[in-house]
Amino acid sequence: MRYASRNLWSGLLFGLGVVAFLDETLFHQLLNWHHFYDKSTTSIGLISDGLFHAFSWFATIGGLFMFADLRRRNAWRLKRWWSGVLVGAGAFQLYDGTIQHKLMRIHQIRYVDHVIIYDIIWNGLALMVLAAGLLMLKQTNREASYDS
Template identity: 45%
Template sequence: MSSLTYPSHADPRRTLLASALIGIGCMAAVDEIIFHQLLAWHHFVDRDTAFALASDGVLHAIELVLLVVGFFMMIELHGAGRQAPGYRGPGFLLGAGGFQVFDGVVDHKILRLHQVRYVDDLWLYDIAWIGFGVVVLAIGWLLLRRARRGHAASQR
């Protein structure tokens, strides 16, 4: 079991949501900064240059909004003494991994907004991109199960 103490007024769902928003925002920032700007492998929507750059700006704005909302929610939870111990890490990882898998499956494959990188062996990049997201999601899910067990044990 967990050695964390769970106040009776802790809010696991809101703690999980706030940290998931932060995780999504952080992973979107990593994608935007590393793959869009530094490596210049793709843009959010690969079309003509002006539209591609504008689409990156929209992604960046959304990422910042998610980060700000998530952090303000977390500050509000902390101030009210309602943060649920053990739920921040899983929420962050579920958000980050969920973003990565969504981006790889929906944006890359279904909508074809862009690819990870435009090369002949694209499937290697797809496997790495989506696979990384699945691993992060799995770790987040395992940590969430542990947090829920600890929370349930503290409620007895």
Template identity: 60%
Template sequence: MNRRNVLSGLLLGVGIAAFIDETVFHQLLHWHHFYDKSTPAAGLVSDGIFHAVGMVATVAALFLYADLRRRRAFAAHIWWGGLLTGAGGFQLYDGTIQHKVLRLHQIRYDAPLAPYDWTWNVIAVLLLAGGVVLLAQGRRATTTAA
């Protein structure tokens, strides 16, 4: 059941990170679209697909979470570790692969990128590190109890 706890947390972490990215940076601030190498219309379509994928991850995570609770197999440290790892991993992937390697979009276009890139990626690493610590603690607790 620990794998299901991790998977549920990971999926919800990805879903939350995608939701915040889409809502704040794409819709409210209008800083970028998921795909900015084409027309604004293509950018909006890419945002819609991105939002749908994030929602599928969130719904799947919540079904797994409900199943864990129903089975009384929910392990809080492991689940929260998965959630932080999912959110941090998504954000680090976005900040490095999508922003820098593939250049699908940048965080902002009308300002110096370095402060935004550093802030984005440092937050990602902190989330990821927190998740890994919780997962390790949960694993240790499970191993000790067995």
């Protein structure tokens, strides 16, 4: 499959961008649980949210431009693309939940006494989405090798 990696990258960017967008919209803006960077003033938190939001849109739009090119070339492969979406979404969420929340401590999911419950749900969902994407990716790798 000549465009296998481009299908994967388009999905990865789109999945990462959409999950980052949902995180920013739901947890930062609507629920107001945290900002992207909570170790300073509210103004700095809002600026960091804006930059994070811009990043998520650049990733989403980049993935969609690649998607449109694949469609134009009749090279879009649904399963391969969705494997990328799931891997991108799960990897971003797991990175956010482990590196940003726990290692760097730039923000928590929610500032409550029993944050571990939120951590388990957040990271558990990330692992499930990532595992589903990796399983689908493995299947599409096998299918691509049969097509060659």
